[in-house]
């Protein structure tokens with residue numbers, strides 16, 4: 256049996272870990288069947304515990320821009336580990352990573368490192384509230400900003416995959432301060448702002464969304480948000496956990512040509528180790544403890560291993576900016592290939608793509624927000640996912656997730672993937 260050992264490991268895991276996983280989407284609930292367990296990975300390929308090989312289109316959900324076990328990152332971590340793994344005392348490498356991030360990302364002077372994207376977004380909102388002295392925030396249906404309480408209101412990604420976009424355990428008191436708008440609907444946001452005049456601290460969004468499939472912001476929407484925020488004294492928060500150092504060296508701010516007030520990072524900035532970060536102009540960051548009164552802290556924040564992985568990753572990106580052209584070209588090739596196969600087969604679909612983020616939706620209307628993303632044919636998605644898995648292609652196991660290409664993927668791998676789409680039963 257192809258997945259025998261993975262299946263046995265899943266059975267064992269379920270005895271001790273809720274659902275057998277430490278993050279819900281991994282459990283394959285949305286697509287049925289059982290997850291594969293990974294033994295090791297190198298470059299573009301994952302190898303599971305049954306020694307099946309897969310071309311990997313999730314790259315650890317985004318971080319691994321150059322593929323798995325990338326030598327510069329690996330060596331940096333190994334060398335650092337020999338010198339001690341954690342001190343809880345300042346180290347030089349934190350400043351080096353901060354300096355490089357500030358150089359690469361537009362419009363930020365200072366950055367604070369945390370351990371996950373969740374922490375980054377949670378802390379950024381606290382900072383925005385502390386800075387503005389206002390309580391309410393606006394978020395968009397289908398955007399995911401991690402699992403802290405304020406964001407589990409119509410959240411995308413795993414939350415919606417599991418049918419619990421509003422999680423039990425989030426109090427009414429917290430929920431009332433999170434106002435909801437629809438992605439790409441500027442008029443709706445303007446109405447909310449007018450109805451809550453002077454009360455909105457922040458508008459938070461994924462500048463290119465990746466948690467309801469990949470969704471591209473319309474020009475008037477994203478520029479309109481910037482203008483509205485400036486007019487109303489609201490901080491514009493770009494959640495660049497997916498897009499940061501992936502769409503461009505300067506993330507979505509650079510790719511879209513828009514300055515946000517606070518930007519949040521995760522994934523690529525840690526090179527595959529647990530790092531998150533939030534950053535802004537010095538005047539905003541000055542409100543953060545110990546400079547200012549807004550409290551935020553972390554035992555493992557700025558951890559030397561995590562910082563060394565991040566520094567190696569950002570250094571590679573800084574020195575090889577052509578990686579973005581290469582990734583975008585590969586993603587376009589995949590897009591055209593899948594599109595042509597599905598069209599030839601007469602299968603209704605939409606494909607959204609921005610840089611190295613792409614998603615395939617089995618529906619006949621353009622996918623521009625959460626409601627249109629939810630119209631996709633999930634039975635067909637399941638067949639597509641498993642059809643590809645069985646042929647050695649690993650896609651995100653949910654129709655609400657974007658793929659993340661890594662530059663170790665070759666054109667031969669892309670051809671193999673397109674062929675797999677041609678062969679899979681849909």
Ligand code: PMP
Nearest residue numbers: 371372373399400401496497521
């Ligand atoms: N924001 C966005 C846009 C994300 O995609 C994610 C995770 N996929 C998060 C925040 C949360 O990051 P983490 O899982 O590292 O807590």
